[in-house]
Amino acid sequence: MPPRISDSTIRRLSHYLRALETMVREGAETVSSEDLAERGGTSAAQVRKDLSHFGSFGKRGLGYQAVELEASLRRILGLDARWRVALVGAGRIGSALFEYPNFQARGYDCVAVLDTDSDKVGRRWGDVIIRSADELEHVVAEEHIDLVILAVPPEAAQDLADRAVAAGARGLMNFASVQLRVPREVPVTDVNLVMELEALSFAITQAGTGA
């Protein structure tokens, strides 16, 4: 297993990739760590350090081959594959996600939507017909689902997570404000919008107490 890479490193890699895509579109052939740093809101030394985890890129004084580095970053982030995604929870957050324009462009195919609400089951979203959450195991197995997005109430999340993992899901994205317990080898990313606001109000409060 390679050394553990921090979440903030991974997020910066995503930023570098976005910057590179723009620069390649604009015709850049080589880019410097300074270019990437500027667009990623960090320092050139940090760019070099982040990339060094994954091998040797670029030449001192010559910068990076833009197209080549873009391909490497896509591979590092797992974007050279396509990922089959099931969304559980056809509420507001779920529908915002389903319509998110960048998902498909980035390799994430939402091939199934499930909900517990029998009024929603059977409705059509794009090419997908909403299925009952009771069928989760079946859908994950049959549709070869890689990633399951849980956009459900907190009290429903753990049970759905257990069932998704047992049926073969390889990773979970969790919008419920609850800490999921899953086997160590199954990564989970938590998106908790209230916690994001709490991080903001914390930062403002702490800055104020020190001023």
Next chain:
Amino acid sequence: MPPRISDSTIRRLSHYLRALETMVREGAETVSSEDLAERGGTSAAQVRKDLSHFGSFGKRGLGYQAVELEASLRRILGLDARWRVALVGAGRIGSALFEYPNFQARGYDCVAVLDTDSDKVGRRWGDVIIRSADELEHVVAEEHIDLVILAVPPEAAQDLADRAVAAGARGLMNFASVQLRVPREVPVTDVNLVMELEALSFAITQAGTGA
């Protein structure tokens, strides 16, 4: 200025607070670091370390006074204040946020919604009438806005951020997939759903290469 506390610490504090609220509701008078660790998905030593940044809580062998620790965590996270929030972008993400049941309960009052789309301006969401994004500076100043949520396309985000900060916003929550440049004293939390998926597919890919 107090020492910088990591984002992951802040997120764990949010988890501890949720666990405490549940335990207090269930009648607990004292809680141990083990209780908090179990509910927060971490270790008792980590709980003690996280809390130690903010003073001395609890007594060895006796645990923490549940109600008192809950109040302390609320204060640390800035939740003893109410926060006035303006939402820019009345699209799907914006409407999901606006209806998020926990926002208000946590002290966040969304008192203004703005959009660039003249078809949306003038519509009513709950108690709020959607205003033109052209009025952003005016709304931030007049409504004493603390936090501005940007749920807008990437190409619009920086300009709106600049204007929000100039008008007095104290923190930003950014849903656009772009790194915002703001003065150091204005905290920003980025919520980028594609990046969250990228962190997942990265984790799965890396685990696979080492297996």
